[in-house]
Amino acid sequence: MQQDQYVTVASEGVHETEVNRSRFRCALAPVADEEQAQAFLARVRRQHPTASHHCWAYVLGTDAAIQRSGDDGEPGGTAGAPMLQMLTRREIRYAAAVVSRWFGGTKLGAGGLIRAYSGAVGEALDTLGTVTRRRHRLVTVTVDHQRAGRLENDLRAAGRTVREVRYDALVAIDLGVPETELDAFRSWLADASAGTASVTLGGEAYESGGTHHRA
Secondary structure (H helix, E strand, C coil), X not given: CXXXXXXXXXXXXXXXXXXXXXXXXXXXXXXXXXXXXXXXXXXXXXXXXXXXXXXEEEEECCCCCEEEEECCCCCCCCCHHHHHHHHHHCCECCEEEXXXXXXXXXXXXXXXXXXXXXXXXXXXXXXXXXXXXXXXXXXXXXXXXXXXXXXXXXXXXXXXXXXXEEECCCEEEEEEEXXXXXXXXXXXXXXXXXXXXXXXXXXXXXXXXXXXXXX
């Protein structure tokens, strides 16, 4: 079932931790599908060929319908699964995590590995931040040239994200509006344009809100 919003990683990034002389480098990236997730994993492997392991996990779908993970040679269930649990516990979607480990000479045991791999993902999420994406209906507002400039300014002042402005016989302003706000938006637009602007509804897209960092 499609959700009205989801949380994902703010951007691709890396955070590194150390546990008993073993290095754990967590790379996070937003991904749209399994192909992107696997490509991200392959890129990390190429960039760090000296790592002992490249364990991974990803979650796709606003409802987390697709969940995959891999231990890459670590004891079964001690790496990929804890990483995946951290992503799902934080309700992260459309994201991939790859933790590369350089063995430091001290065995951590099953419990130590679970804490190290899940902790690496958790700390990376805290450091790199997350972003909420809300489902919007794409709309095109059409208005005459005389009112276009002021209307565009009013839209921005009202907190709307203008995606594109196209000039032809009339001016077309593309933006996204949350589905639940469409009726209110139509009323606002009628007042702002003295009834001269028209609205055409398009498809749907997810728009980003602000970036969140845990305290």
